[in-house]
Amino acid sequence: SYSFCTLLTSTQMPSRRKETGNKLHAIRSHEKQFSEGVSGVTSYFTPSLVEICAKVVADTFPDQPRIEATLRTRNSSLSKDELQGGNSGSDPSDGLRSGEQLLQLVTYQLSTDLPLDVCVRRVTAEEYWKARCEARWSPQSGQLPAFIKYKSDCQIGDDFSAQHVSKPEPDWKRTYLERHLEEFMMTLSDEDNDLSELSDEAAQARLEELYQQSKLTYDKIKGFQPFDIFEQLCRLAPEKILELNLDRQRAHLDWVQVFSWLPNLWNFRVTFAVLNAGMNFRLSMFGIRKADIVGPDHDKDIPPRGLVKVLRDPKCYLQTLSLPENQIDDEKTKGLLLGLIKNETVEVLDLSHNKISDEGAKALATLLIKQSREQGEGRRILELNLTDNLVGVGGGKALGRALMLNNTLENLSLRLNRLTDEGGAPIIAGLKNNSSLKKLNLSNNELGCESTEALSDTLKANGTLEELHLTGNLIGEEGGKVLLDAARGNQSLTLLDVRAGGVTQQDIDEINSILKQRVDLKKRALEAEKEKILREETGYAVKDWRDRFYLGE
Numbered sequence: 193s194y195s196f197c198t199l200l201t202s203t204q205m206p207s208r209r210k211e212t213g214n215k216l217h218a219i220r221s222h223e224k225q226f227s228e229g230v231s232g233v234t235s236y237f238t239p240s241l242v243e244i245c246a247k248v249v250a251d252t253f254p255d256q257p258r259i260e261a262t263l264r265t266r267n268s269s270l271s272k273d274e275l276q277g278g279n280s281g282s283d284p285s286d287g288l289r290s291g292e293q294l295l296q297l298v299t300y301q302l303s304t305d306l307p308l309d310v311c312v313r314r315v316t317a318e319e320y321w322k323a324r325c326e327a328r329w330s331p332q333s334g335q336l337p338a339f340i341k342y343k344s345d346c347q348i349g350d351d352f353s354a355q356h357v358s359k360p361e362p363d364w365k366r367t368y369l370e371r372h373l374e375e376f377m378m379t380l381s382d383e384d385n386d387l388s389e390l391s392d393e394a395a396q397a398r399l400e401e402l403y404q405q406s407k408l409t410y411d412k413i414k415g416f417q418p419f420d421i422f423e424q425l426c427r428l429a430p431e432k433i434l435e436l437n438l439d440r441q442r443a444h445l446d447w448v449q450v451f452s453w454l455p456n457l458w459n460f461r462v463t464f465a466v467l468n469a470g471m472n473f474r475l476s477m478f479g480i481r482k483a484d485i486v487g488p489d490h491d492k493d494i495p496p497r498g499l500v501k502v503l504r505d506p507k508c509y510l511q512t513l514s515l516p517e518n519q520i521d522d523e524k525t526k527g528l529l530l531g532l533i534k535n536e537t538v539e540v541l542d543l544s545h546n547k548i549s550d551e552g553a554k555a556l557a558t559l560l561i562k563q564s565r566e567q568g569e570g571r572r573i574l575e576l577n578l579t580d581n582l583v584g585v586g587g588g589k590a591l592g593r594a595l596m597l598n599n600t601l602e603n604l605s606l607r608l609n610r611l612t613d614e615g616g617a618p619i620i621a622g623l624k625n626n627s628s629l630k631k632l633n634l635s636n637n638e639l640g641c642e643s644t645e646a647l648s649d650t651l652k653a654n655g656t657l658e659e660l661h662l663t664g665n666l667i668g669e670e671g672g673k674v675l676l677d678a679a680r681g682n683q684s685l686t687l688l689d690v691r692a693g694g695v696t697q698q699d700i701d702e703i704n705s706i707l708k709q710r711v712d713l714k715k716r717a718l719e720a721e722k723e724k725i726l727r728e729e730t731g732y733a734v735k736d737w738r739d740r741f742y743l744g745e
Contacts, residue, residue: 253310460512589618
């Protein structure tokens with residue numbers, strides 16, 4: 193290791209004559225790509241001793257655990273002129289290279305198949321993790337862009353103050369580690385809990401398969417179980433795992449343990465399902481179990497575990513909990529509320545495409561009322577998604593009462609339920625005294641004249657509702673006229689969707705025209721406010737700032 197470092201840091205790059213011309217420019221551009229490690233680019237020239245040594249160091253990287261520290265110490269032994277490449281008139285590549293430059297040269301040549309326990313802590317260069325992502329998930333096929341994670345999601349239009357105007361920067365290391373962990377978790381099955389029931393050959397084959405999928409160094413420790421591999425993977429860089437999206441999870445894990453290994457997790461989505469079950473299909477393969485929610489053998493004398501214990505933990509940072517398509521019924525909903533009722537972090541709750549009926553909806557309504565009455569700095573549920581459940585009249589009345597008392601919920605979806613007028617009208621009437629709800633979706637609920645009349649009265653009193661979806665209901669032509677008058681009188685509504693509800697196209701077009709004018713007015717007012725803030729902070733107008741931003745100034 194020391195001899196390699198000596199060659200890397202002491203050898204000077206050979207000088208090259210400076211020529212002009214398009215051909216030379218193309219060659220220099222090509223060589224620059226080669227020096228940066230662009231895939232498929234080869235050099236026109238014999239590589240320098242520095243490049244050869246960097247390649248050897250990269251090839252033996254797992255066997256040299258101190259090479260990064262050794263190279264970085266090079267910075268302290270070089271003068272400022274040496275770090276800049278010697279004389280001011282010379283090419284920086286002609287002089288001595290700093291330790292960081294040499295480390296970068298080594299990083300460019302590292303294999304994208306290095307074991308994760310070797311490179312996660314040692315390699316911090318985003319270029320390496322980008323190359324590793326692109327080597328595993330093809331950008332051209334659309335795989336990679338679908339789950340890229342960003343260091344900052346702030347773009348133009350969110351907050352126009354000068355310090356926030358920046359392009360979103362991908363976090364390639366987080367992208368790779370999160371997606372890799374998700375894929376590994378979805379390969380585990382309940383049978384992996386104990387391999388002792390398998391023959392020695394079968395157990396060894398399964399361990400080797402999981403090690404290959406985990407990208408960890410194979411460990412032949414006797415008795416090592418698949419979930420030990422999972423734990424090792426979680427502990428590599430828990431600070432980088434912030435979100436998990438498990439859309440076909442097979443193994444029912446100990447979620448208390450998982451969240452203890454991943455303490456920074458704030459967005460968790462899981463659907464228990466099996467892809468291509470074939471002849472091995474069993475109903476138990478699909479849906480969350482009661483043990484996942486409250487733990488095994490839960491009763492009054494045994495404290496709950498599972499997701500309930502996770503939600504009760506004061507160290508829990510979970511803000512988004514999504515459990516769609518999990519066969520959740522009323523009993524499981526009530527079990528989940530044992531944790532939610534003592535939780536102060538969850539803001540988004542997605543229980544869509546389940547089997548929640550009136551009793552489950554009443555329990556959720558109780559939660560909303562309780563949160564509105566509590567005093568304190570804890571977060572409250574802002575978004576509740578109950579799309580495609582079995583909520584009927586009783587659940588609708590309970591949620592209507594909750595909306596009258598709750599002033600924190602901002603988004604409620606009850607699309608594809610069974611409310612009818614008897615259950616839908618109380619929800620709409622509950623908005624009269626509500627000052628927080630901005631989006632409401634009641635599509636496909638067999639709402640008719642009674643709900644339309646209630647909506648007409650509500651929109652006259654409500655000044656916060658911005659989006660209302662009523663697609664696929666039984667509104668009719670008369671109801672369309674009522675909604676048109678209500679849209680004219682309300683000043684907050686910007687979207688009213690009444691398609692496939694028996695409303696005439698003329699009324700739909702007139703409603704859309706009214707709301708479009710209102711949206712345009714709000715946009716102009718917002719742009720004026722942004723320009724005022726930006727001019728006060730920078731002295732530039734919005735258009736000038738956009739020009740400077742896209743020019744890279």
